[in-house]
Amino acid sequence: MSTAPDVVITGLGATTPLGGDVASTWRAALAGESGARTLDNDWATTYEIPVSFAAQLKVAPAEVLPRPEIKRMDPSAQYAIIATREAWADAGSPEVDPERLGAVVSSGIGGIWTTLDAWDTLREKGARRVLPMTVPMLMPNSPAAYVELELGARAGAHALVSACASGAEAIGYAVEMIRTGRADVVVAGGTEAAIHPMPLAAFAASRTLSTRNDDPAGASRPYDVQRDGFVLGEGAGIVVLESAEHAAARGARVYARLAGVGLSSDGYHMTSPEPSGRGQTSAMRQALQGAGVSPSDVVHVNAHATSTVVGDLIEARSVRDVLGAAADQVALSATKSMTGHLLGGAGALETIFTVLALVDRSAPPTINVTEPDPDLVVDLVRDTPRPLPSGQVAAINNSFGFGGHNVALVVTSV
Amino acid sequence: MAHSEQEILAGLAEIVSEETGLPTDSVLPEKSFTDDLDIDSLSMMTIVTLAEEKFSVRIPDDEVKNLATVGDAVAFINGAQA
Structure with a gap:
């Protein structure tokens, strides 16, 4: 396995349904808490929306x-700025030549609150x-x-949009900015603020949301036989990516390497993942190859696993295809069971979870799995965290989204 | 119902404070929107939009450039009240 990847992670920031920062979010995730709650409004009755719960931010931006x-910011930008300030401070507020500093922050939906309020x-x-x-x-x-604007970045600011893979794609693009020499430091991640009655009604219309209104905390149950859809979440995850040389020169604390990026598209259907999972398999293989990592180096997968009937199993089969027999030794976590689905923020938050799982050598649990799907072909971490092995190891964060976008990121330990 | 000049100043100060974060008591008649309160053109148009609603007046775009100070705005709004 390669020991000299060129991009490292030096800062983490988040605001999520589990907590207002990374530390509280990670603590809650390891404790197996759910961020889903009944909505404190009358949307369900006023508009006859069949879903009356969501995973809203734990700490309101106004606080x-x-x-x-x-x-002057849509909630999606507010969440991104909160997470950025934490990540930047966490990285030690580095002195960076503005011409060598970039920003890549994505949202899957965009400023929907602003759009609809203005209408x-x-x-x-x-x-x-x-x-x-x-x-x-x-x-x-x-x-x-x-x-x-917050950081005065001049190397480029980008917002790649690929639905629920957006946050991961942003991080992947940031890695390429550093690898191709455009920047030394890039602040990257994803954000979403779409818990509004219109998208809630629209997702419900597409029959992708759980309708377990009497049990919000138990509604997101990836791989469980009773799963019935995802739970709409919100929040942001931001990471500071840096060339290894730049980080070493300033003596930065390094969490992990962002060692591999894989991208593909299904070319199959607008909302359904391609049944064989070939697109996801391709993305994960590319990411492993780019990282110089073999399947036996992989100890952990943070799966996209939204708790939909079809999507979960296709992804699990892809993981099995990519890792082969090594999949038996891989602790797979579905953290959306706790956070709900942050859409454009998901891939970024789950990258943070993947990084922290390697740093703490602890794979976060998947909650609410009372009866695993009999077709599940991976080793699911259930209910409590699972220790990960010591030594040089790797982990995969997998994402996919409406439109058939697939993004896989490989993180390796330092 | 017409607002007094004092009410207009207080209301305008609230709008400016919400937009800029400056304390309301710093929004005084002699203050320049650009030089003293550091308000850019986009923020100025936001303030105009909110002031039109608050005081039920119309502030034409051609007039906005003449509103250099808070006092200018208060006087215009006062004169524009029906």
Whole structure:
């Protein structure tokens, strides 16, 4: 296995349904807590939405950000900025040449609250009441732009959109920015703030959401025979990626290497993963090859595993195809059982979980699996964390999204 | 119902404070929006939009460039009240 990957992770930041920062989120994840709760509003009854719960942020942005920032950012950008400030401080607020500093922050849905609020305003009060900041707030690159402005980054600011794979794709693109010499440091990740009645109704219309209204905490149950869809979540995950040389030169604390990136598309269907899982298999293989990692080096997989009937098993079969017999020794975790599905934020938050699993040598649990699907062909970490082996090891974070986007990231220990 | 100049100043100070984070008591009539309060053109248009709603007045785009100070805005809004 390669010991000289060129991109390392030096900072982590998050705000999630489990906690307002990385430490509290990780603590809750290891404790097997659920972030899903009944919504404190009347959307379900007012609009006859068949889902009355979601995994909302544990700490509201208004508790963290000054009011002018709340007013000029869509919630998706607010979450990204909260996570960015934590990640940047966690990395030691490095001195970086602005020309060598980049920002890649994605959202799967974009500024949906701003869009729909402005539409309401237009219809109810007319065009003169629509606020001038509406477009900068609703545009899908708004979180990336705010992060760019926050840090004064000049190497490039990007917002790649690939639905539920967006956060992972952002990190993958950031790795390429460093590898191709465009930047020394890139702040990257994903964010989502789509717990609004319209997307809730729309996801429910596509029959992809769990309707377990009487048991929100038990609703996200990847690989369980009773799974009935995902739980809509929200939040952001941001990492600071850095060339290994840059990190070493400043004596930075290094969490792990972001050693491999794999990308593919299914070319099959808008919402259903291709049944054989060939697209995901291809992405994971590319990521392992790029990292110079063999299947026997892999000890942990953080799966996309949204708790949908079809998607979970296709992914598990792909993991089995990629790792072969080595899959028997791999601790696979489905952390959406606790966080819900952060859509564009998911791949980034789960990269953070993957990194911390290697740092702490502890794979987080999958909760709510009372009866595993008999077709499950991987070794699922259930209920309590599982220790991971010592030594040089690797882990995979797998993501896929509507549109047939597949992104796999390989993280290796330092 | 018409607002007094004092009410307009207080209301405008609230809008400016929400937009900029400055304390309301720093939004004084003699303060320049650009030089003293560091308000850019986009923020100024936001303040105009919110002030129009709050005071039920119309502030035409052509007038905005003449509103250099908080006092200018208060006077315009006062004069524009029906």
